[in-house]
Amino acid sequence: MQVTKPQAVLFDLDGTLVDSVPDIALALDAALAELSLAEAGIDRVRDWVGNGARILVVRGLAWGLQQTTESLSTEQIDRAEQLFRQHYSRYLNQASALYSGVTEYLSWLHAQAVPMAVVTNKPIAFVPALLSGLGIDGFFDVVLGGDSVDNSKPHPQMLLVACQRLGVEPQQCWMVGDSCNDIEAARAAEMPVVGVSYGYNHGRDIALDRPDRVVDSLNELIM
Structure with missing residues (x-):
């Protein structure tokens, strides 16, 4: 040093x-479920965090849709991010x-x-x-x-x-x-x-x- x-x-x-990953994973999985997508689970989310909420959502959405991150539309990302933020506000200090x-x-x-x-x-x-x-x-x-x-x-x-x-x-x-x-x-x-x-x-x-x-x-x- x-x-x-x-x-x-x-x-x-x-x-x-x-x-904080336990709560972040709960929120992301809840958002994905509202979009009729499979839940990602805590282990995947642990590798996705670190670049901010929007990039986390992009990674989760691309995984759930089995698409590349580049193929996602702004509208898809905006909707998923809105859902994630709503759920994360609920789960923030749960686990x-x-x-x-x-x-x-x-x-x-x-x-x-x-x-x-x-x-x-x-x-x-x-x-x-x-x-x-x-x-x-x-x-x-x-x-x-x-x-x-x-x-x-x-x-x-x-x-x-x-x-x-x-x-x-x-x-x-x-x-x-x-x-x-x-x-x-x-x-x-x-x-x-x-x-x-x-x-x-x-x-x-x-x-x-x-x-x-x-x-x-x-x-x-x-x-």
Whole structure:
């Protein structure tokens, strides 16, 4: 790591702080069922998440229709996304849970007066309620969703906006995430990056994306 102690820490949400796939899968399967399509199931959804709600829906819809993602019409995608969002609002905090070590690390950073931000590709409409339901909303000074900026991860814009709002330089922050999107965004922002081994990363070992460090639990970052 290039920074011994960060001046701020930015966190991805799904697959990094919270295992949210159980609820996401429930919502996507409910949307697919309304469209008279087979349910995808949690294992498939676990490999589909990470690029925001719309791309998740595109992947699920293409699978259900046995079509390529390119062949789907905007109207089909819009309808499926609308259904997904409706169902996800219902299932948001039903089965989602914090990963081991998350509360301990957030509490330690808070005690050290290190500011924190959430930078997630999840639509911002769902983020505050999810954080609140998990009891960790009070830790974060900045919360950005995939539609809070023009370009979601792997573009670095979200990370740079978070740094600007926290009043710190990117090189003095850490990005903590579970996917190649987080690693790529951090690299583009010239920010040290930690990968967690337990996340979603489309079924790929996060170490293959070469973060500065890989941890099995966030409490390994307590100094």
